[in-house]
Amino acid sequence: MNSRMPPVALAYPPSPAALVRERPLDLRQLFGFLLSNSALVAVLTALFVLIALVYVTVTPPTFVSSAQLMLESQKATAADVQRMLAEEALVEGQMEIMKSGDVLQAVVKILDLKSDPEFKSAHLPVADLLRSLFSIGPGTEKAGLQTARSPEEQAENYTIATLRSRLWIRRVGQSTVIEISAASSDPRKTALIANAVAEQYIAQNVRMKSQSALQSSEWLAQRVAELREAVFAADRAVIQFQSSGDSGSQFKLTELKSVSETYRRLYETYLQSWSEAKQRISYPVSDAIFVSRATVPVAKSQPKTILLLAFALVLGLSFGVVVAIVRHFANRLITSADRITAEASVPCIGEVSQANRVKKGAATDLLRFDGPGRKPGTQEWFGRDLRDIKATLGGLRRNQKANLIGLVGAEAKAGATTLAYNLAVLASASGSKTLLIDACATNPTLSRVFGEEKATGLMELLNDPRAYADFIGRIEKRLTILPIGSFRDVTPGERIGSERIAFSFADLKERFDLVLVDLPSMPESADAKSIAPYLDGSIVVARYGKSSFDTLVEAVDALRDVGTEIFGVVLNAVPQRRK
Template identity: 25%
Template sequence: MHQRSQQLDSHLFRDDEPREERFIDLEVLAAAIWRRAWLIALFAALGVALGVAYLLVTPPVYTAATRILIDENLAKFTQEEPPVSSNMRIDSMMSSEVEILKSAQLARTVVLAEDLHNNEVFLNPPKAPVAWLKSQARAMLSLFGPSKSDRQTEEADIGKATALLQQGVSAERVGRSLVIQVSFRASDPALAGAITRAYADAYLADQLEANFDATQRAMTWLQGRLDELRQSSQTAALEVEQYRAEHGLTASSGELISEQQLSDLNSQLILARAETANARARYEQFKSIIDSGAENAVRSATIPPDQPNSTLINEMKSRYLTISNRLQDVEAQFGEDHPQAVNLRREQGELEQQLFRELEQLTETYRNEYSVALAREESLSGNVGTMSDESSETGKALVKLRELEQRATTLANLYQTYLARYEEASQQRSLPIAKARVISQAEDPVGPSSPSRTVVLALSLVLGLFAGGGTAAFQEFRERFFRTGEDVRDALGLKFLGYLPLLGKTGRAGAKGGRNDKPQNEKTVTVSPNILRVTKDAPGSSFAETMRNTRHSADLLLHGNSSKVIGFVSVLPDEGKTTVATNFACLTAASGAKTLLIDGDLRGRGLSRSLSGTSGGGLVEAIAGDKHWPNYVRIDRATQMAILPASGRHFAHTSELLSGPGMQKLIDEARRMFSYIVIDLPPLGPVIDAKAFEPMADGFVIVTEWGATPRALLRSTLQSERRIAAKAIGVILNKADMKKLARYATPGGAESYVGRYGAYYGDRVE
């Protein structure tokens, strides 16, 4: 017994035990949805109902649309080349056109063109209830304002119509194209189509007027600017000619004669310097070859083909190389002293001397050419210096002349540019071409665009489902009660004994089978037949099966005790522990075991009130020692179960009675007479009577109400009452709704198959 207490205690109070992290179980989620399906369906129906109500009270709106293409190619007749358009420029242009379509000026033009400020359908369309109330409130407030004249009223109507038109019109670019879609929403389809078409016409007319006005203003400004530029250009040209004549700056072919001469000398000097550099390079090259010696000069010299003796020298050099190669072959085969080798060396030396002399002559020729070129260069350089000195004075005057010519040229070019722009603007003014065209004409809509019945109903349904799902999820998160045996094992770590279905109300004494005809002094009572004797009246029911499982668990756990003292407790009042204790005692008594049922709830006395013939005293008098306790025991005629009622007298210190020596003596004597002593104890929460009786009890059966007993409350109570928890035989879930039980079952749990067990229960309990 002590070992079992330690195991239960360690299992129940493992607060720091790590819990397994699991992903969302779809089956568990589906079960939760099924449990709350009625709530989700209720919210979904409410959402659809609200959607239908919205459709009934909201007036329909019709939308007409037209598409306008911004095409700059339409103006190709008025310009030679279209401007190059970048993506950024196109985006800016399209944004500008959209803003023009949304502008108040264009809206006012449409209002006046369609006479919308006098159109009651446009000014006062059907409104939703909220909007109608707002408009009525504004109308009532306007009555207290100052009166307006007819002119002011007309302007106010135009302003109101313009504002309404701007609110209803929509203009947006179609993708990345050059197309703008213009649409308008109205309560009348014909009005929506007419206004949209008027918008397109007004936009095209506005473009033409804007182009004409801009061209007209440009021409007026260009005309005045052209007169100024013409006068300035003529004055600048006259100043150039006067200055040229005063300083003798005669020009030929548009250039001064002194400048032409100096330019020619500079060109000749550049050529002379190039020739001198070329001649010097050839001379220094061949001089370095001659200075290297005869043999090296002959081998490394390269004769240009344009020299007079180049052919002869190259032939001699080729012959020299041939003799040299042959000499190497002869010396390699016959040695240096061979006669043929001696002859070849002699012939080689003669050719080498001839070639060296030719190279010396060629080098001298190059030296003479270099001297002539250098002299010519020095002569030209002197002439250029002289001409530069002579033209210094002319250059000073020429600087001023260039300045005057540049100014005259600039003014002339500017005049020609403005003249071309003036002619271009004059031509464009006469061409009524806009850079836009309508590519999709607006038609009268055949059906309302809003509210869309499908969208509204679908959205209402979805919102209702979301609201219902959220409420259901909130209720699921607030689910803190015992529903299944898995909840008992997870929260408490105690054995789950079974479910007891919800029964009818407790019947009064003698309600079934007639009244007890025996006199009261025969110490017999009648137990209410409905719920206190289910195990006797319906032994084949699921209720009786749970009681048998409870007895079997108690017998296994307390198998060493010849007489078992079992207390029935709950954490809250009205959880049915009295009913469970009475039925457990009926079961053991009906099986032939001697059973004593004690009403230990001295404050509630639920068992004693359900009995008849209990006015002669009970447990309180027996403990007080007024009479020996068997004198207060009553015997149930049907089951021969011994019942010791509480008493007819109230006592304040009930815990002292249950824990005192009188109670201990009663239990010790009862153990020698009965196999089962079942005691109905008060709830654990409000009083300490059960804790006071705990040392005398062998085990406790904990009764909890299905869907009503908070798990946290029972757990904390057992944590504080560790001795009772250690002696706990198990937990019974009482008042279970067997029809709803399957909804709370874990996937694959036994509760999912409760309906299949019905054939094994012979008796049906109502």
């Protein structure tokens, strides 16, 4: 019996290029970000503080003074809840009276605020303007024509509205104490206004009580006269009944006397109330008394210099950090190794510090690391970073059997040639048999620096098997540099892409421990896409602050489209202070 087993799906581990490792944000990265953007944050903070200083300097100072009045409390005979409600209603009503037009009009006249430039206004305050707009309705236009006011009255209304906007009246806690605060640019004027408002409110309260007492007195006087006539009539009825000699109707006499006594008691009660009302008219007493009068303030209330400067400092720092974050993510130039992994889905396998050239002159374009001790300080970080990348290449050679590696720049002058040369020098110095191939037809720097005239190069090896055999016969023990050779119409990439070549790169893996190929940058030539698929993998080189993430992503995608294994990205020319 034949039984067919279902196929088993094998899961292979992903390549390093497919691994996207998220690095948690730590304090070192945060401080590094703030340090890198310190100039921007400092400029914006200084700008906000300068604006606050200008505002404090230009804005006229505002002084505030307060007076306090205590209202007569409600009698304790009422229930607590009712008494609290009555007190609240009383205080709210008196506060509205303090802001009424009659009180403020009296203040304006007493202090002559109409001639004060601070209170003269050509326009209504916004609140009053909106109130006037929303009050327009059917028939309003006709009524407005009938109640047209003179320019003097309008000016007085503007002054009252301005004064009302500079007053703050509030209840102090749950007590019956009311605080009246006035604001002005003149400290003496604030005390005068606050005290004048309190005094005019008391005067208005006295006038209201006197007017109420006068009305009560007039009504009581009329009522007393009516009751007096009623008492006289009742007394006459009793006297007449007694003089009639009808002593048999005692019940009638008692009734008449009761009516007379009732009218007399009512008359006496109303007479007493009338007397009290006349006293209130002649000597009215206000329901409010001064707790404290307003005094001239010794310091301004607005603008608060220290508070404004502190707020401007915090706002400037916050705005600077926000702008730095926006600029960081909006800036497409590569300034962070961490973003490379997120943007291009390729790990950053190393950073190389910026260093000065050891050799000067037209003989070389390379930054060369010759080992420790040659240039103290200038190349210390440069050499350390190169050794880190060399260690990474060693791991690739052991784990993935990757001995044939290409280096390609994401853009021109990214530094791929310099990196390839220095890695070859370090690898050969450690004992590895290393071959460095110049396949950069657009800018063959290695061939110009190390190639001899009419020397056999890569193009000759690709075209002639005998040239390849001769080259193998004179391989140096440690480092061999193969120049690009002579070419005109056909570049090395086009020649290798034809697959009709005298040797294959696989042959070189058997003769060398490490083969590094300097490929042209992606935007300059298509040779990198033609040569990279024949290698074990490639490393893309980007330049700090010059290469963009868009260019890097395009280069990585283009190499992947032709089946190139990408080991990672190296960020070149990183400032030492950022490392």
